[in-house]
Amino acid sequence: MLSSFSTALDFSFHLGFFKRPRLCHSQEGSISKSGNKQYKGTFIAYNNPVPKENLLISHPPVAKQDSPPPMVNALKALAEQNVATFHFPGHNRGRAAPSSLTQLIGSRPFHHDLTGFPELGGLISPEGSILDAQRLAAKLFGSSETWFLVGGTTCGIQAAIMAACSPGEFLILPRNSHISAVSAMVLSGARPKYIIPQYDFDWHIAGGVTSSQVEQAIKELEMEGQKAAAVFVTSPTYHGICSNLTEICRLCHSHGIPVIVDEAHGAHLGFHPQLPNSALQQGADLAVQSTHKVLCSLTQSSMLHVSGNIVDRERICRCLQALQSTSPSSLLLASLDAARAQLSESPDTIFNKAMESAFEAKYLIKQIRGISVLDLASFSNFPAIDPLRLTIGFSQLGLSGYEADEILSRNHGIICELIGTRSLTFAINLGTTRDHIQRLILGIEHLGATSAPIQGNKGRVEHSGCTPFADININMTPRDAFFASKKKVSIGESLGKVCGELVCPYPPAIPAMIPGEVITEKALDYLLDVRSKGAAITGASDPSLCSIVVCDV
Numbered sequence: 001m002l003s004s005f006s007t008a009l010d011f012s013f014h015l016g017f018f019k020r021p022r023l024c025h026s027q028e029g030s031i032s033k034s035g036n037k038q039y040k041g042t043f044i045a046y047n048n049p050v051p052k053e054n055l056l057i058s059h060p061p062v063a064k065q066d067s068p069p070p071m072v073n074a075l076k077a078l079a080e081q082n083v084a085t086f087h088f089p090g091h092n093r094g095r096a097a098p099s100s101l102t103q104l105i106g107s108r109p110f111h112h113d114l115t116g117f118p119e120l121g122g123l124i125s126p127e128g129s130i131l132d133a134q135r136l137a138a139k140l141f142g143s144s145e146t147w148f149l150v151g152g153t154t155c156g157i158q159a160a161i162m163a164a165c166s167p168g169e170f171l172i173l174p175r176n177s178h179i180s181a182v183s184a185m186v187l188s189g190a191r192p193k194y195i196i197p198q199y200d201f202d203w204h205i206a207g208g209v210t211s212s213q214v215e216q217a218i219k220e221l222e223m224e225g226q227k228a229a230a231v232f233v234t235s236p237t238y239h240g241i242c243s244n245l246t247e248i249c250r251l252c253h254s255h256g257i258p259v260i261v262d263e264a265h266g267a268h269l270g271f272h273p274q275l276p277n278s279a280l281q282q283g284a285d286l287a288v289q290s291t292h293k294v295l296c297s298l299t300q301s302s303m304l305h306v307s308g309n310i311v312d313r314e315r316i317c318r319c320l321q322a323l324q325s326t327s328p329s330s331l332l333l334a335s336l337d338a339a340r341a342q343l344s345e346s347p348d349t350i351f352n353k354a355m356e357s358a359f360e361a362k363y364l365i366k367q368i369r370g371i372s373v374l375d376l377a378s379f380s381n382f383p384a385i386d387p388l389r390l391t392i393g394f395s396q397l398g399l400s401g402y403e404a405d406e407i408l409s410r411n412h413g414i415i416c417e418l419i420g421t422r423s424l425t426f427a428i429n430l431g432t433t434r435d436h437i438q439r440l441i442l443g444i445e446h447l448g449a450t451s452a453p454i455q456g457n458k459g460r461v462e463h464s465g466c467t468p469f470a471d472i473n474i475n476m477t478p479r480d481a482f483f484a485s486k487k488k489v490s491i492g493e494s495l496g497k498v499c500g501e502l503v504c505p506y507p508p509a510i511p512a513m514i515p516g517e518v519i520t521e522k523a524l525d526y527l528l529d530v531r532s533k534g535a536a537i538t539g540a541s542d543p544s545l546c547s548i549v550v551c552d553v
Contacts, residue, residue, distance in 0.1 A: 407446075
């Protein structure tokens with residue numbers, strides 16, 4: 001029990017990667033050097049058994065801010081004006097809002113759905129309250145400049161890659177990058193130099209990127225007389241696996257190469273002593289964050305941060321002007337400002353409750369028979385897994401992720417973030433409640449009690465050896481393939497032809513085929529294998545995979 005619990009608190013982090021580790025601010029305790037661990041405080045007493053209801057603690061609410069953030073303040077003032085309105089949008093501050101929607105959310109959101117006012121400013125040439133809000137965000141997150149995004153992190157990734165890469169230049173990136181990186185190569189004309197990430201077959205999960213992999217890719221390009229225009233890294237991954245960005249940035253900067261980080265799942269990093277440092281804190285030049293994922297802005301709202309001057313600021317602005325809407329939602333923009341203000345109220349302690357909930361849930365779930373929890377033992381080449389991302393495996397119970405999700409959803413009202421073929425991933429955030437943690441633990445306990453564990457090696461899932469990115473052969477750039485003439489052929493006829501569409505099974509949400517790549521037998525076998533296990537095929541014009549779009553070359 002003690003060793004199991006010790007593992008729950010030991011995130012196997014590298015001290016150079018993390019801030020100084022310490023217990024949560026609300027905890028007071030000590031760990032003896034002898035290994036007989038004792039803890040004094042609100043979380044867990046190591047030596048003495050503690051009832052589960054005492055492990056799940058309550059927390060006081062965060063104090064309310066004294067003054068509203070600039071975007072919120074400007075929207076409030078505009079909505080309170082007694083004016084005759086002859087401007088867009090057509091619902092006219094809610095007077096003509098569709099009743100079916102007002103019955104659902106009320107009319108107040110429509111009162112504040114305003115755009116084009118000087119008091120608010122705009123995204124093309126920020127001024128007024130939006131400029132003030134972006135400057136406050138830059139100060140909080142430690143960037144040289146920050147831009148608000150209403151097209152999600154997808155828009156930010158596209159702008160970042162377009163700003164760093166010109167047509168024909170090479171972009172080093174992991175093969176399991178988000179599809180927005182592929183669309184960015186179509187827009188920019190960049191040529192991919194792929195890194196193949198570590199893949200764990202027991203979990204069916206891909207890892208991050210190591211500095212040695214990046215170094216090898218740089219050397220291979222140099223041997224061809226080429227130089228990378230940028231290196232693109234996803235950290236943390238969807239499952240919370242963090243790359244050592246400090247090492248990667250140091251390496252890339254020694255070659256004069258900027259580092260772009262897809263930090264969609266890491267806007268919260270750096271805001272608790274036991275969280276990994278953020279991409280900017282580790283030296284990234286550009287970082288794109290989905291503020292809505294773990295922080296509390298509205299869905300679709302994100303931020304793009306720049307640090308230093310390796311990437312031209314003016315070029316970033318021009319790329320954003322080409323990609324962003326000229327009529328951005330003020331509600332989305334205000335939600336970014338409000339989320340920033342919420343975080344800035346208590347940046348060192350705001351995640352105490354969420355971290356404690358994550359510790360508790362992980363510790364208790366690891367005690368359940370037949371249940372496994374993803375940790376660094378499966379990805380020892382990486383310094384950390386985000387403590388607020390909890391991935392649970394059910395293969396020892398003979399259950400797939402789909403089957404476990406169906407039981408937890410139907411019988412316990414538990415909704416996970418990500419369903420995998422062999423696991424479920426749960427996101428713990430500022431809104432996670434004590435009741436929800438209890439429900440999750442009880443639901444998984446029920447699974448363990450009603451599903452007989454498979455004994456011995458029978459519980460180990462065999463794999464076919466197919467990976468989502470085996471045997472890659474690039475025939476055309478993504479841009480050339482995107483604009484090439486296409487035709488649809490049967491899956492049998494597609495072998496050896498150049499793929500004309502992005503085919504991405506979900507899960508694991510890793511593109512199996514990217515436009516410009518030669519279709520191989522291994523890629524087809526992988527697609528058919530994951531589809532038979534319940535994965536949905538996205539991006540393909542024929543999700544049944546009876547046919548595939550290829551380039552007519």
